[in-house]
Amino acid sequence: MNPSSPEVTQGTVFDVVIVGAGITGAILAKSLAAKKKRVLVLEAGTADASNFGSYSQLLDNFYTSQAKIPQSPYPDNANAPQPSELDCEQITPPIPDTNGYFIQVGPIPFLSTYTRYLGGTTLHWLGTSLRMLPDDFRMKTLFGQAEDWPVSYDDMMPYYAMAEFEMGVSADVSKQNYLGIHFPPGYVYPMHELPASWSDKTISKSLDGTTYEVDQESFNLDVINTPASRNSIPNQAYANGKGYTPVGAVGNPSLGQRCMGNTACVPICPIQAKYNALKTLYSADSEYVTLVTQAVVSKVEIDPTTKLVTGIRFKYYESATNPNYTEFVAKGKQYALATHAVENAKLLLASGAANSSDQVGRNLMDHTTLLAWGLAPEPLWPYRGPVATAGVEGMRTGKYRKDTASFRIEIGNDGWGWPTSGPITDVIELVDGTPDPATNGSEPIQLPKLWGKALRERLKEQVRRQFRMAFLVEQLPNADNRVTISPDHKDALGNYIPIIAYGIDGYTGAGFELGTKVYKQMFKDIGAVDCTVVNSKTDAGYFQYKDTGYTAYGAGHLCGTHRMGSDPKTSVVNPQQRTWDHENLYLVGCGNMVTVATSNPTLTAGALTFMAAENILASLDK
Amino acid sequence: MSKVGSMTFEIAPTGNPVLPADSLAFFLATSVVLTGFERFDLLGTGLLQQYFDYVSTHADSPTLLKLLQGVTAAAGSESAVSEILADPEMGLLARQIIKLWYTGQWFPSATATDNPILSPSSYEQGLVWNAIEAHPPGAKQQGFGAWSEPFTPLVSLTGDASSKGRNA
Numbered sequence: 001m002n003p004s005s006p007e008v009t010q011g012t013v014f015d016v017v018i019v020g021a022g023i024t025g026a027i028l029a030k031s032l033a034a035k036k037k038r039v040l041v042l043e044a045g046t047a048d049a050s051n052f053g054s055y056s057q058l059l060d061n062f063y064t065s066q067a068k069i070p071q072s073p074y075p076d077n078a079n080a081p082q083p084s085e086l087d088c089e090q091i092t093p094p095i096p097d098t099n100g101y102f103i104q105v106g107p108i109p110f111l112s113t114y115t116r117y118l119g120g121t122t123l124h125w126l127g128t129s130l131r132m133l134p135d136d137f138r139m140k141t142l143f144g145q146a147e148d149w150p151v152s153y154d155d156m157m158p159y160y161a162m163a164e165f166e167m168g169v170s171a172d173v174s175k176q177n178y179l180g181i182h183f184p185p186g187y188v189y190p191m192h193e194l195p196a197s198w199s200d201k202t203i204s205k206s207l208d209g210t211t212y213e214v215d216q217e218s219f220n221l222d223v224i225n226t227p228a229s230r231n232s233i234p235n236q237a238y239a240n241g242k243g244y245t246p247v248g249a250v251g252n253p254s255l256g257q258r259c260m261g262n263t264a265c266v267p268i269c270p271i272q273a274k275y276n277a278l279k280t281l282y283s284a285d286s287e288y289v290t291l292v293t294q295a296v297v298s299k300v301e302i303d304p305t306t307k308l309v310t311g312i313r314f315k316y317y318e319s320a321t322n323p324n325y326t327e328f329v330a331k332g333k334q335y336a337l338a339t340h341a342v343e344n345a346k347l348l349l350a351s352g353a354a355n356s357s358d359q360v361g362r363n364l365m366d367h368t369t370l371l372a373w374g375l376a377p378e379p380l381w382p383y384r385g386p387v388a389t390a391g392v393e394g395m396r397t398g399k400y401r402k403d404t405a406s407f408r409i410e411i412g413n414d415g416w417g418w419p420t421s422g423p424i425t426d427v428i429e430l431v432d433g434t435p436d437p438a439t440n441g442s443e444p445i446q447l448p449k450l451w452g453k454a455l456r457e458r459l460k461e462q463v464r465r466q467f468r469m470a471f472l473v474e475q476l477p478n479a480d481n482r483v484t485i486s487p488d489h490k491d492a493l494g495n496y497i498p499i500i501a502y503g504i505d506g507y508t509g510a511g512f513e514l515g516t517k518v519y520k521q522m523f524k525d526i527g528a529v530d531c532t533v534v535n536s537k538t539d540a541g542y543f544q545y546k547d548t549g550y551t552a553y554g555a556g557h558l559c560g561t562h563r564m565g566s567d568p569k570t571s572v573v574n575p576q577q578r579t580w581d582h583e584n585l586y587l588v589g590c591g592n593m594v595t596v597a598t599s600n601p602t603l604t605a606g607a608l609t610f611m612a613a614e615n616i617l618a619s620l621d622k
Numbered sequence: 623m624s625k626v627g628s629m630t631f632e633i634a635p636t637g638n639p640v641l642p643a644d645s646l647a648f649f650l651a652t653s654v655v656l657t658g659f660e661r662f663d664l665l666g667t668g669l670l671q672q673y674f675d676y677v678s679t680h681a682d683s684p685t686l687l688k689l690l691q692g693v694t695a696a697a698g699s700e701s702a703v704s705e706i707l708a709d710p711e712m713g714l715l716a717r718q719i720i721k722l723w724y725t726g727q728w729f730p731s732a733t734a735t736d737n738p739i740l741s742p743s744s745y746e747q748g749l750v751w752n753a754i755e756a757h758p759p760g761a762k763q764q765g766f767g768a769w770s771e772p773f774t775p776l777v778s779l780t781g782d783a784s785s786k787g788r789n790a
Contacts, residue, residue: 062760063742066727195770232766261769264760271763383756385769413769417759427724427750431717432732451707451720452700456658456753463754 001286003047003118003293006316009330014040014290015620017312017332019297019347022120023602024588024609025338026280027166031613033288037620040330041281041289042314044080044296044339045117050278052251058123062268068421070124070556071113073268076101077320078492080116080296085554088540096499103489103499109540110502111554112366114340118293121340121556122276124267126387127228128410128600129169131160134180135397136597143401145507146476149594150566150575156607157184163606164227167275168247170194171227178224179397190244191232193225194259197413199380199467200225200390206526212395212518214404220394221522223411229275229603230259230386250278261385263414274386292316298495300337300351301329302582309335309353309585315493323492334584334616338609341591342498345483345561348572350496354562354579354587359572361484363477363563365596367555368504368541370407370471370512372519373419374528379464382415383423389413392469395518396598405511407471408598409518415466418553419532423463430458467528469519470553473511474596475504477560504552509545516550557601562591577612584619588612641678641687648690649674655697656716657723659749664723667747673722676740680728681718685711724750 016032018025021043029039048054058073065072069085076082087100088109097104104110114121134153139146161184163169170191173183196204204223211218231246238244248256249272256273265274272279281291292314299313312335315325337344345361348354392409400406416422433449450458475481481503485496523530534551536542541552565571568580577592579585588609590601597604653664653673664670677686689712696702707713721729726744729737739745746761755773757764 059760060742063745063758064739066737066739068759195767197769198772201770258766260763260765261767262760262763263757268760270760379772381755381769381773383751383754383759384764384773389769414759423750423754424725424727427721428729431720431724449707449713449717451656451658451716452703453658455720459750459753460755463756 001282001284001289001291003291006292006295006314006326006328008290009040009292009328012331014038014330014332016040016334016336016616017042017330018336018338019312020044020120020338020340020343021118021277021281021291021293022338022340023122023277023280024605025120025336026277026284027606027609028336028338028588028613028616029289030280030284031610032616033285035617036288037617039289040332041291042295042297042312042330043118043291043293045077045115045293046320047118047293049117049119049123049276050250050282052249055251059268059270062264068267068417070267071115074115074117074123077116079294079317079320079323079325081491081497082116083113085111085113090540090542101497103497105499105501107503108543108552110364110366110500111541111552112556112558113554114342114556114558119276119278119281122602125556125602126265126600127230127274128388129164129167129171129227129229129603130408130599131176131181132156132597132599132604133397136595136599139401139595145401146595147565147570150564153180156604156611159607159610160603161187162610163603165190166280167229167603167606168231168244169227169229169603170232171225175225176227178393186240188235188237189227190238191234191246194228194230194232194386194389196225197385197389199382199413200411202376202378202380203411203467203526204390207392207522210522210525212521214398214400214514217398217400219398221392222394223390224393226389226391226410228386228389230265231257231273232259247279247283248272250282259386263383263385263387265387294318296493296495297339297347298350298493300335300347300353300585302351302353307582309582315495317493325493334586334619336586336588336612336616338588340589341558341561342483342500344587344589344591346485346496346498348562349483349485354572354581354585356581357569357572359563359570361561362479362482363560364481364483364500364502364558365475365477365560365593367472367557367596367600368475368508368512368552369555370473370515370519370550371419371468371553372471372523372530372532373416373466373468374523374526374530374532375462375465376467377465377527380467381464382413382466383417383463385413387412387414392522400514403507403510404514405474405476405508406598407473407511407515410470410472412468412470414468415463416468418470419468422466423459426459426463430455469522470555471515471519472555472557472598472600473508473515474598475508477563477595478503478505483561504543506545509543509550512550512552513545513548555600557590557596559590559593559596559601562587563594564592565594576615577608578615578619586612586616641683645678645690646671646674648694649677651697652690652693653719653723655693655703656720657749659723659752663749663752667749669744669747672740672744676728677719677722680730681715682711685715688712689715724748724753
C-alpha cells in the first residue's frame with residue numbers, strides 16, 4: 001500500500017477517517033476494509049519504515065547511535081516531533097524541563113516515549129503480549145482502588161484471541177492459565193512458545209518453587225515463559241487444526257519467519273520477526289484503504305449544534321526538513337483517533353472535543369519500572385535471544401493491592417544493557433581502569449588498566465554473569481497526572497506541544513518498597529551479587545518513598561488519558577469506545593484503559609480495538 | 623631513513639615522521655597485542671584498513687609511530703608492553719585503539735561526550751561481542767533458539783585457545 005497524495009482526500013466522504021497508523025489505527029483499517037468500508041488513514045509521520053531499503057537505513061541509524069535508546073533508529077521529525085529517552089532529567093518545580101518535545105512540569109519527568117512514524121511505536125516495542133488478569137478489570141470492587149472497567153475479562157476473551165492472531169503471538173496455554181486467566185476449551189496460541197533463554201533456565205533453577213509472603217498470603221515466584229508477538233514454530237493445532245502461517249517482513253516476507261535472536265526487539269527487529277503495525281496495514285485490503293502519510297492532524301472539526309464531527313483538519317508537509325505545509329479537511333461518516341495516549345489527548349484538547357467530563361488528558365499512567373541488576377554465580381550468556389523471554393508473574397495480584405501497587409517481573413536477556421549501557425561501559429571501565437561513577441558509585445577507584453588477553457578474559461568473566469530484572473509497577477489513575485496544552489507552546493507546524501505533569505504516589509511507592517524486598521530475596525536465592533545503584537543526583541526518575549530513595553524507569557506503556565467508563569461524568573468514552581460527547585467520534589488505544597493493570601498494554605489495546613471496530617461497523621450499518 | 627626494530631620509516635623535511643608503507647602491518651601486529659585477539663579475528667572484521675586510516679588521521683603521528691614500533695618490538699614481553707602503556711601519550715592512544723576495536727567507537731578524550739561509532743560495520747564488528755560470546759544486538763544473529771543453549775564457540779582456525787567453550 002503506497003501512501004497517496006493528500007488531494008485524494010478531497011471530494012470524498014469516507015466511511016471512516018482514522019487518525020494514526022500505529023497498531024490500533026492499522027487494526028481498525030484492516031477490520032473495516034474487510035467489511036468493504038472505505039477507510040482513510042492519516043499518519044503524521046513518514047513512511048520510512050515501510051520498504052526494505054529505508055528500513056535498512058533505520059537499522060543503520062541504530063548501529064551508529066551512541067545511545068542505543070528505543071528511539072535511536074527513528075530520527076526526530078520537527079514536523080511530527082516525538083519525545084526521546086535522552087530528554088529527561090530531574091525537575092525542580094516550578095521550573096519545567098524543556099529539553100525535549102514535552103514540556104515536563106514534574107515533579108517527576110514522564111520517562112516513556114512513542115514513535116511518530118508509519119507503524120507507530122510497535123516499531124520499537126518489545127513484543128510482550130500478556131493478557132490482563134480478571135482482577136485487573138475490577139480494582140474498585142476487589143481492592144477499593146481506582147475504578148472498575150466497564151468490560152470484564154470474559155467480555156475481552158474473544159477479542160484477545162483476535163489480537164493474538166493478528167499480532168502472531170507465541171505461547172503455550174498450559175503456562176498462561178494462572179491467577180484467573182482462562183481460555184476457551186481447546187484454545188491454543190498461533191505459535192508455540194519461544195524457547196526459554198539459558199539465563200531463564202538457569203535462574204528458574206533457583207526460583208521455581210520459591211514463594212514470597214505478604215500479610216500471610218503466599219505468592220509463587222516461578223519463572224514463566226512470556227507470550228510474545230515474535231515468530232516461533234507454528235502450532236498445527238491452531239484454529240481447530242487449520243494451523244498458522246507466520247508473517248515475515250513487510251516487503252520481504254521470506255525474512256523473519258522465525259525469531260533469530262537478534263536481541264534488538266527494542267529498538268528495531270532487523271528481520272521483522274517481531275510484529276509491527278506495518279504487517280497489519282500492508283495486509284489490509286488496499287482497494288478499501290487510502291493511506292496518506294506526512295499528514296499531521298491539527299483539529300477535529302465539530303458542528304456546535306449537533307456536536308457531530310464534520311471533518312479532520314490536517315497539515316500535509318512535503319519534507320521532514322521543511323515546515324511548509326498545505327491544509328486539507330478530510331470527511332467521513334465516522335471518525336476514530338488512534339494516535340496513542342498523549343497525542344489523542346492533545347488533539348482533543350486542541351479541538352475542544354469530548355471533554356464534558358474534564359477527564360481528557362488526565363489519568364496518564366505508565367508502568368513505573370524498578371530495575372534490579374546483579375551478577376549470577378554462574379554464566380548466563382546474556383546479550384543473546386529476544387530481549388526478554390520470561391518473567392515472574394505470581395505477584396500480579398493479591399490482597400495487598402488494597403494499599404500497594406502490584407507488579408510483574410520481567411527477566412531480561414540483555415545483561416546490563418538497560419541499566420548501565422553495558423557491555424560498552426564494561427569495556428571502557430576495564431580499559432581505562434576507572435569504574436564509571438554513574439554505575440559503580442560516586443567514589444571512583446583506580447583499577448588496573450587492562451589490555452590484551454587479560455582484558456578479553458576479564459570482560460567475558462564479568463559480562464556473562466550479568467542479568468537484570470524489571471519490575472513493572474502499576475500506577476493508579478490520578479487526575480493530576482495529565483497532558484495539557486498552551487498557546488505558548490507550539491511546534492514547527494504550529495501544532496500544540498504536550499505539557500505533562502506527572503508524579504509517583506504512595507501506592508506506587510509502596511509497590512517499589514515491596515518490589516525491592518522481593519528482588520533482594522530472589523537475588524539471595526539465585527546467589528547473585530546485587531549491583532543495583534540508585535543515584536539520587538543523576539537518575540531522572542529518582543523519588544523518595546518513606547525516606548528511601550528509588551529510581552523509576554519508563555516502560556513505554558502510556559495509558560489512561562481518555563478512559564472508558566459507564567458514567568459520562570467520569571469518563572471520556574463509553575463502553576463502545578465512542579466519545580460520550582460526539583456520536584460519530586471513536587477513540588482507540590491505551591488511552592481508553594481505565595487502569596494500567598499488570599500486563600504490558602499493547603495486546604489489550606489491540607483487543608479493545610477489535611471490539612471498537614465491531615462497534616464502528618454497527619454505527620455505519622445503522 | 624631510520625630503523626626501529628624491523629620497522630623502517632622516513633623523517634619528513636618538517637621533522638615529523640611520515641608513516642611508512644608497512645605501517646599497516648605494524649598496526650595489525652600492535653592491535654593483536656593490545657586487543658588479545660588473533661590476526662584471524664582482526665582481519666575477519668574487514669575493518670583493518672578503515673581503522674588504520676582513521677587512527678592515522680586522528681592521532682598524533684609521532685606518538686602513533688612510537689607506539690607501533692614499541693609494542694611490536696615488545697610483543698613477547700608483557701612487562702615491556704605495560705611499560706609503554708604507562709607512558710601518558712602512548713598509553714592514551716593505545717587505549718583509544720583498544721576501545722575502537724572492541725566497540726567500533728572512537729573516544730577522543732576521557733571527557734568527550736561525542737564518541738562517534740565510525741560506521742554501521744564498525745558497530746557490528748565490535749570485538750566486545752566476540753569476547754563475551756554473544757553478538758551485537760541487531761546483527762550477527764545466532765539463530766532460532768540458540769539463546770536456549772550455553773554458548774558453543776567455533777573451534778578457532780588459528781588454534782587460539784583463548785575461548786575454551788562452555789563452562790570454561
